[in-house]
Amino acid sequence: MTAVRNVAIAGSGVAAMATAIQLAKSGVDVDLFERKTGLTTVGSGISLQGNALRVFDALGVWEDIRAAGFPFEGLNLRAPGPGAPIVAELPDVKTGGPDYPAAMGMPRSDLARILHRHAEQAGAHVHFDSEVTGVIQGGGGVEVLLNNASAGTYDLLIGADGVHSAVRGLVGIETEPTPTGMGIWRAFVSRPAEVERTELYYGGPVFIAGYTPTGDGTMYAFLVEKAQDRQGISAEDATRIMLDESRAYGGPWNSIRDDLAAGAAANYTWFTQHLVPAPWNRGNVVIIGDAAHSCPPTIAQGAAQGLEDALVLTELLVTRDTLDQQLWDDFHARRLPRASAVVEASVQLGQWQLDGVRDADVPGLMFSVARQMAEPA
Template sequence: MPAVNRVAIAGTGVAGLAAAIQLAKAGVDVDVFEAKPDLSALGSGISLQGNALRSLDALGVWDAVRAAGYAFDGLTLRAPGPDAPVVAQLPDVKSGGPQYPAGMGMPRPALAAILYAEAERAGAHIRCGSRVSGFTQTESGVHVHVDGESVGDYDLLIGADGLHSTIREAIGIDTKPQHTGMGIWRAFVSRPAEVERTELYYGGPVYIAGYTPTGDDSMYAILVGDAQEHFGASEDEARALMLEQTRAYGGPWESIRADLESGAKAHYTWFTQHLVAEPWNRGRVVIIGDAAHSCPPTIAQGAAQGLEDALVLTELLATRSEVDQSLWDEFHARRIPRARMVVEASVQLGQWQLEHNRDADAGGLIFSVSQKLAEPA
């Protein structure tokens, strides 16, 4: 018998939907509240490392994810210049195990739709346009309000409401995402046949230029540089800014530029980092995913770590008889050191770029972290 009978979840990102899927499959009554009016996912594409694929398999959605994404092994490094010469072909650590590819790219909206469908199939109740506006705790539960109205009593409230989590703030945690000094352009474009894995270019006008295939006919391209105030740019201005910064890169960038000139949208964000110190819960309210930690996408672990948060938490809730301190102690012991490792490594990789540190062993750090992530959370 699970430790909980009724759970409320704030947020429908990967962490929130993963928690909803696992709890509903365990027989728990789950209500998911999403402040946005629909489940449209922002952004272009997403990179999923092997440990993320292992987590998605645990949720029962691996077949759907595999069909919707583009699997690959290895990493190609190229140099700037008109011919974009290949510098190295590097193998990836299969951090999910030998039964999964080292990595996969897929459109973010496709992943969101797969998780949403699985959560509904499992029996979770999802309400969009519904913001958790307040709650009061007792020793044994949480009384939740949504949009100012009472929605009842729950055994647990899970705050999976993202970087700017209102649940995090409401339980008195003042840790917030901090900018790292770097920003990223992203664009969703067509995939040239020659692009079969992630390819990265180091140097040139930006720190990192690259792209990842997300399907037979699609990929997303990135440019990583110093943080700039590009948030007020119009769509045409954003495309022009991204185009200008790609001029030093040849090869498949010719195709990317053609798509941008034809109207592909360019999206800009800043890198952030934070890690909430133990505990992530206050009584019967707990935060997971981006609400608890964030990091630059330098090793593509944001979604993976949110998925692992959800799987560890729901495993404990489904196998323990009560929500007590020993449950929280095990949850924090299994999650915080791992999340800290990922955050610190991701930030370090970016910092080396900001410092123009050519002697840093970026490959060694990535390989070391990947080996550790190969061990299940």
Template sequence: MAAVQKVGIVGAGAAGLTAAILLADAGVDVEILEKAAEPQTLGSGITLQGNALRILRELGVWEQVKARGYGFSTLGLRAPNPDGTVLAVLEDIKTGGDDLPATLGMYRPDLTAILRDRALQAGARISYGKTVTDIADDGGSVTVRTSDSSTSDYDLLIGADGLHSAVRKAIGIDVEPQPTGMGIWRAFVERPEEVVRTDLTYGGPCFIAGYCPTGPDTIYAYLVEKAQERKQEDGPRVMAELAGAYGGPWNEIRSSLDHGARINYTWFTSHLVEGPWNRGRTVIIGDAAHSCPPTVAQGAAMALEDAAVLAELLIAADHVTETLWKEFEDRRLERATAVVTASVQLGQWMLDGVRDADVPGLMNSLSTMLKEPA
């Protein structure tokens, strides 16, 4: 029998839904409390690396993900010139194993919808419009209060409530995401025929100009710049101006920006909870525990892996013990630290204008580590 019978999960993102699926499959009574009034149907794209796809396969949703997304196993590098000259096409390390693509792009709300349907099918309950505000842990159970003044009791509480986690704060972990100095414009647009993988262009007016196909008809394109005060409504104009320096598929992407493209600007952040991620019977996972700039696109993969390892340990144990928490920390902290450190380092090299940085060396050692299952 699992170490817990009734688990509360705060947040219906990738981390929360993954934990819910695995625990509910094992017969645990699972309730997710999600502050959004309803499932999000609008958003941008996401790049999922092989190690994220490996977990999605474990969840039994790989065929759906494959059908809705766009898989590929090479990475293109282009010059910041009007032709967008292709400088190199590199084979990517397949961190999920050789039978999965190295990378898959998809529309974020599609990924969430697939995981949500699977969680409901497994028997998890998802309550929307529930913002968690307070937590009380008496050593044997956790009482959770939401902003509508209702309370619920659980054997264990999982805070999968993202960057600005209320659970993290409530259990007294005093770590907050900090800006890394970079900002990103993202646009969800039609796929130019030429876009069949991610191509990155370093240099020009931006640190990085890139795109990732998210399905047969769509891509998300992004421009990474020095973080600054920007207005979301200026997106089409600013993106078109910045993108003016880039050629190849960017010519078509630029012309899509005016036609109702969904454009978003945000700053990169990073943080890492360096000690244990639990206090008593409450534990944080995913972006609640760590975040990093998406320079290696590993945020969602780390969230999925955190959830899968935690569920595995809870299902295999008879009781929630310090040994279980120690094992969770041993299996997660070093790996998440490596991802956060490498992601921040890659950004910092660009911010500092370091020209001879060993980017391939760093990427190679990280991918080799990530190829080992979590």
């Protein structure tokens, strides 16, 4: 017996697909609705910490994820300048435990395809070009409106529809993401053989320059700057700006610039932050993942926290008999403290850079959160 028999999920990101996989595997009838016309991703690559890899194993997708990505251990810090010397080689806390790499990178498009395939194999029904435009609660269920027409009544609607969640607004949750004051350029480029782990450069014309390997011959590069209005610029100008802002950084950045000069696409987004206070549910509707919390990727925990939301929620839904207040209390008790710790630490790390604080204990804060994440959610 499960607490739900049929569930609607809004969104198609990692939290949405993870939820669909787990519920469908347990015999729940799952309809996943995505407003876009197909699988599309924003950005280039994604960094996944060990606690995210642990969730992938619980989903039954870890072998496919590992084969498509680039696992690694540790973190290098390099100095700006022509030689880009490595100034520190830092170990990572293995947040997933000893059975998993400390971290890995992979193309976002590959991750999306793998999760989508497993969701459908588990029995979930994935519907594209289907925007959730209304919810009507009553009688112990929720009627979901798609493109302003009824799609039927479900025991539960899960809003895993991202930072700009429609479901969040439809149920009257007023918390919204706010800019942190930083913006990031990203580009998908070739990987020089010397890059075997994430490397970061602090200082120079931007706050952080870095890159993460995503495969045998690929990586994604990024530059974190003070947030600027970059709307409306052409693709050519975006690539030129990223190329120009990277000129203070040597080492593997020389190869990155060659790719940018050859036309590698650059995209730009602002960092945001928000944390919806408990409860994340309103009756038979709940939000998870980026809909419930967002933060700068300064400790690369965004995807992991969405995956943990999905795993904890589905565990409760398939092991309880009733969708009652005790279930929601247990969900919030397990998720709010961890999500809050990640949001607060991620924002603090960025704020120290914005404020020019030079004596901040950055490693101490990062390792403190990592140790907390090493305990299963």
